[in-house]
Amino acid sequence: MSSIVQSGVAMHEQPTSPALPSPPMPGEKARKDTSTPTRRIFWILISLVLLVLSIGGFYILALRADDTISVLITAQDIAPGTTVTADLFTSANVVPGGGIEYVDGDFASSFEGLLAIGPIPAGTPARYEMFQEDVTVEEAGLLEVVVPLDLSLSQEELSPADYVLLIDPGIPPGGEENGGIARYVVESRYLDGYEEGQLRLNLPPEEWSRWRRLVDFGGRTPQVMRVNPALVGNDDALNEWISRLNDVFTVEFQADLETYLEQQIAGEPDQF
Numbered sequence: 001m002s003s004i005v006q007s008g009v010a011m012h013e014q015p016t017s018p019a020l021p022s023p024p025m026p027g028e029k030a031r032k033d034t035s036t037p038t039r040r041i042f043w044i045l046i047s048l049v050l051l052v053l054s055i056g057g058f059y060i061l062a063l064r065a066d067d068t069i070s071v072l073i074t075a076q077d078i079a080p081g082t083t084v085t086a087d088l089f090t091s092a093n094v095v096p097g098g099g100i101e102y103v104d105g106d107f108a109s110s111f112e113g114l115l116a117i118g119p120i121p122a123g124t125p126a127r128y129e130m131f132q133e134d135v136t137v138e139e140a141g142l143l144e145v146v147v148p149l150d151l152s153l154s155q156e157e158l159s160p161a162d163y164v165l166l167i168d169p170g171i172p173p174g175g176e177e178n179g180g181i182a183r184y185v186v187e188s189r190y191l192d193g194y195e196e197g198q199l200r201l202n203l204p205p206e207e208w209s210r211w212r213r214l215v216d217f218g219g220r221t222p223q224v225m226r227v228n229p230a231l232v233g234n235d236d237a238l239n240e241w242i243s244r245l246n247d248v249f250t251v252e253f254q255a256d257l258e259t260y261l262e263q264q265i266a267g268e269p270d271q272f
Contacts, residue, residue, distance in 0.1 A: 068093040070105035078120040081205025143208040147199045150223040160194045163232045167223040173260035182253035
């Protein structure tokens with residue numbers, strides 16, 4: 001019995017052998033040995049690429065900086081009719097191109113005393129055609145503009161006492177602006193300032209700019225139509241007549257436009 005107990009104790013107290021690690025699979029050691037150097041080489045290559053790109057970008061920016069020129073731009077918004085001074089301009093460095101003719105950034109004084117023809121936003125490159133020199137101020141706040149007139153709609157000789165409609169002749173179909181522009185009545189007025197087929201007007205800057213854009217930039221000569229004396233002073237009747245006249249001009253233009261499109265489809269030459 002004692003021998004059995006001693007044997008059981010011996011069996012109970014027998015130490016357990018520690019677990020041995022599994023032997024590596026074939027090729028696993030080689031992969032572990034090469035993974036760290038591969039990552040190191042990868043990051044070295046990435047660093048070299050970033051270094052090359054940063055150096056290249058620096059030289060590109062340096063070359064672009066060498067290509068810039070100093071040009072004159074507006075330092076703030078300029079309203080039509082403003083008499084400009086040098087402090088309304090500043091300079092900026094730009095890369096020349098795009099067919100734009102710039103004014104040197106040091107030439108702000110060359111614009112002193114000129115009048116802005118139209119609204120000019122801040123930051124606009126200054127150009128001499130934006131300004132006008134030969135305009136006189138007849139009254140405080142008014143600017144002078146000379147408007148040539150088309151008298152083909154007037155059957156009789158006109159005088160400053162006549163009350164007339166001034167009509168924008170528009171642009172025929174196929175013209176410069178979106179296929180053309182229909183005629184329309186610009187305004188009704190007495191011909192104050194009329195002389196030898198032209199109208200000399202003294203206007204606030206906004207109206208002055210509108211007429212300058214029509215005549216100088218649009219290249220259109222307003223047509224003159226005498227108003228029936230019975231309508232003068234009767235604003236409701238006059239406005240109704242003007243509205244009906246504009247409707248006639250619109251229908252007239254639409255008919256011309258249809259003819260123009262038919263000619264284009266048929267390959268015929270323009271007749272407008």
